[in-house]
Amino acid sequence: MDSLIKIEHLWFSYEGRQIYRDLSLTIPKGKITAILGPSGTGKTTLLRLIGAQLYPQQGKVWFDNVDVHALNRHALYKLRQRMSMLFQSGALFQDLTVFDNVAFPLREHTHLPEDLIATVVRMKLEAVGMRAAEDLLPAELSGGMSRRAALARSIALDPDLVMYDEPFVGQDPITKGVLVKLIADLNSSLGITSVVVTHDVKEILEIADYVYILAEGTVLGHGTPEEIERSSDERVIQFIHGDFDGPYAFHLQGTGSYLEAL
Amino acid sequence: MKYVKTEIMVGMFMLAGIVAAVVLCLKVAGLVMSEDSSTYTVMARFDNIGSLKIRAPIKIGGVLIGRVEKIDLDKDTLTPVVHMAIESRFNTISSESKASILTAGLIGEQYIGITPGFYDEDLGTTYLKQGDTLKDTGSAMVLEDLISKFAFGAKE
Amino acid sequence: MYEFLGALGRYGLKKLASLGRSTVMLVNALWGVPKPGKHFPLLVQEIYFVGVQSIIIILVSGLFIGMVLGLQGYNILKDFMATGSLGTLVALAILRELGPVVTALLYAGRAGSALTAEIGQLKASEQISAMEMMAVDPLRRIIAPRFWAGFISMPILSILFCIVGIYGGKFVGVDWLGLDDGIYWSGMQNSVDVITDFYPMLVKSLVFAVACTWIALFNGYDCKPTSAGISAATTATVVQSSLAVLGLDFVLTALFF
Numbered sequence: 288m289d290s291l292i293k294i295e296h297l298w299f300s301y302e303g304r305q306i307y308r309d310l311s312l313t314i315p316k317g318k319i320t321a322i323l324g325p326s327g328t329g330k331t332t333l334l335r336l337i338g339a340q341l342y343p344q345q346g347k348v349w350f351d352n353v354d355v356h357a358l359n360r361h362a363l364y365k366l367r368q369r370m371s372m373l374f375q376s377g378a379l380f381q382d383l384t385v386f387d388n389v390a391f392p393l394r395e396h397t398h399l400p401e402d403l404i405a406t407v408v409r410m411k412l413e414a415v416g417m418r419a420a421e422d423l424l425p426a427e428l429s430g431g432m433s434r435r436a437a438l439a440r441s442i443a444l445d446p447d448l449v450m451y452d453e454p455f456v457g458q459d460p461i462t463k464g465v466l467v468k469l470i471a472d473l474n475s476s477l478g479i480t481s482v483v484v485t486h487d488v489k490e491i492l493e494i495a496d497y498v499y500i501l502a503e504g505t506v507l508g509h510g511t512p513e514e515i516e517r518s519s520d521e522r523v524i525q526f527i528h529g530d531f532d533g534p535y536a537f538h539l540q541g542t543g544s545y546l547e548a549l
Numbered sequence: 550m551k552y553v554k555t556e557i558m559v560g561m562f563m564l565a566g567i568v569a570a571v572v573l574c575l576k577v578a579g580l581v582m583s584e585d586s587s588t589y590t591v592m593a594r595f596d597n598i599g600s601l602k603i604r605a606p607i608k609i610g611g612v613l614i615g616r617v618e619k620i621d622l623d624k625d626t627l628t629p630v631v632h633m634a635i636e637s638r639f640n641t642i643s644s645e646s647k648a649s650i651l652t653a654g655l656i657g658e659q660y661i662g663i664t665p666g667f668y669d670e671d672l673g674t675t676y677l678k679q680g681d682t683l684k685d686t687g688s689a690m691v692l693e694d695l696i697s698k699f700a701f702g703a704k705e
Numbered sequence: 706m707y708e709f710l711g712a713l714g715r716y717g718l719k720k721l722a723s724l725g726r727s728t729v730m731l732v733n734a735l736w737g738v739p740k741p742g743k744h745f746p747l748l749v750q751e752i753y754f755v756g757v758q759s760i761i762i763i764l765v766s767g768l769f770i771g772m773v774l775g776l777q778g779y780n781i782l783k784d785f786m787a788t789g790s791l792g793t794l795v796a797l798a799i800l801r802e803l804g805p806v807v808t809a810l811l812y813a814g815r816a817g818s819a820l821t822a823e824i825g826q827l828k829a830s831e832q833i834s835a836m837e838m839m840a841v842d843p844l845r846r847i848i849a850p851r852f853w854a855g856f857i858s859m860p861i862l863s864i865l866f867c868i869v870g871i872y873g874g875k876f877v878g879v880d881w882l883g884l885d886d887g888i889y890w891s892g893m894q895n896s897v898d899v900i901t902d903f904y905p906m907l908v909k910s911l912v913f914a915v916a917c918t919w920i921a922l923f924n925g926y927d928c929k930p931t932s933a934g935i936s937a938a939t940t941a942t943v944v945q946s947s948l949a950v951l952g953l954d955f956v957l958t959a960l961f962f
């Protein structure tokens with residue numbers, strides 16, 4: 288299996304909280320990899336580590352055989368042109384129209400003439416079904432629409448990798464369906480490697496080629512969706528099926544006894 | 550075209566800044582853009598310059614003709630040497646003129662007043678030019694000396 | 706006692722660390738060759754934001770401060786039969802101190818706090834992160850043009866303040882209280898000098914521009930990306946800028962005069 292990203296023995300803590308301990312995983316090229324895990328396990332942090340916005344205490348992240356954390360500023364910015372990220376909020380530039388948002392990376396990194404940029408932008412907007420919204424401002428878009436516009440922006444430079452940070456959070460079922468289809472379509476038509484961080488198990492298992500389940504700072508289980516479904520690990524089963532009771536207690540683990548505190 | 554409007558406003562802002570700076574220099578600081586701003590430098594030795602400062606005015610009969618350019622101390626004689634930049638158009642000042650350090654009003658700033666001397670070619674007097682030194686000088690009146698003279702009687 | 710010393714030490718280290726971070730931010734923002742084609746329109750946009758939009762408050766404040774100086778000065782000087790020095794008084798007070806200082810304080814309140822809030826908002830809505838991931842350096846793209854805009858705008862605002870203030874003093878002294886117009890201006894022209902009064906004002910306002918803009922940008926860039934974080938950062942900007950301006954003013958005055 289050809290891999291695009293390799294994470295080796297990653298340790299990371301933030302403000303005294305250990306988020307990753309000895310995390311290792313591999314993301315295959317040209318496939319959709321889902322990273323699942325309960326809230327608060329730092330799945331978004333993982334994406335920021337891959338994009339080298341954060342630096343780990345130990346361990347390495349290889350992107351196409353380049354150690355992203357060993358690069359200098361200039362080389363890192365060069366490398367980041369090959370990856371892009373769809374933020375949870377969309378993170379569209381509020382003072383630019385949808386069109387200008389999508390054109391932004393093109394204007395920054397290419398020397399294309401304006402009419403060619405317009406063609407590319409319309410193509411990308413068409414791909415996410417947002418052609419009609421090009422003159423709107425981000426404030427005028429619904430949550431699902433702004434996520435689609437942001438998706439168009441993140442594929443503007445035809446990156447090798449798109450990282451989706453919780454793309455389904457707070458979306459209605461129809462929008463969820465649209466986004467699922469878009470992620471799958473973009474992956475197959477453009478050959479983009481996709482990493483989807485989410486806790487919407489049902490949606491992502493439909494399209495993912497490979498699944499990692501993270502908990503307590505390390506990989507709990509991994510495999511193809513079929514393997515995950517058949518897993519015998521109780522913790523995996525609890526997460527996949529969303530059971531209330533299981534190895535993960537409903538209550539946060541306190542340090543002292545609750546009765547003692549009383 | 551919201552960009553163009555912004556650009557025009559910023560352009561007006563910059564222009565207003567420049568105009569205001571010019572007005573400040575001319576109207577408030579009284580800077581005169583004299584058409585002939587070239588000067589020549591004349592030296593004068595004093596016993597005591599009091600609190601004369603650089604850029605203090607140099608006047609003849611109350612008319613500004615130049616400014617103090619530099620104040621130095623002669624290393625051999627240990628006397629102050631004042632370099633005076635005088636505007637080139639005042640080029641008929643006799644070398645026998647007298648430079649004195651005067652005070653504007655009782656407690657005002659000190660300036661150099663020049664009393665024009667006679668001009669007679671036969672006696673070897675010339676007009677002042679670049680690098681000349683004025684020999685006849687009157688030093689600053691130092692208030693403390695004056696008081697002590699008055700209080701302890703004139704010794705001279 | 707030990708606890709107190711420890712807390713003091715930790716506080717000192719925290720401040721030292723943020724000074725270090727802010728220096729790194731500024732150096733990274735200003736380092737390297739700007740791309741005139743791309744960055745000039747951004748600069749114009751920001752000068753509009755911090756400079757042009759601050760004009761009204763600067764002009765109105767300048768006018769009133771000049772008028773008050775004219776009124777107070779006239780009443781005090783009248784007792785000494787020295788109303789002829791009103792022009793000198795107004796011009797020197799405004800040029801040497803009030804012009805640059807009050808402009809900087811107003812700038813910190815008007816433009817500085819807005820800069821902090823704007824950058825904090827960009828950070829909270831992940832727009833800065835998004836920019837980084839699009840391989841566009843937010844320091845060069847967001848911080849640098851705002852810094853230069855402050856650096857260019859502040860002296861201009863100061864000069865405008867001085868002009869308006871001096872004319873404000875003239876309105877009161879000459880047009881209202883009946884001082885002679887010629888005496889007002891000539892007294893001023895005799896004592897105000899370009900080198901000893903005008904240049905120090907420019908230097909002061911440039912130093913204040915660097916201090917205020919830097920503080921505002923860093924507080925925005927370093928704030929916690931929450932609404933509480935942004936409002937705390939905005940307050941910090943105004944407080945720190947005001948203290949910095951007054952402290953630096955003392956140092957600069959000691960150096961110049």
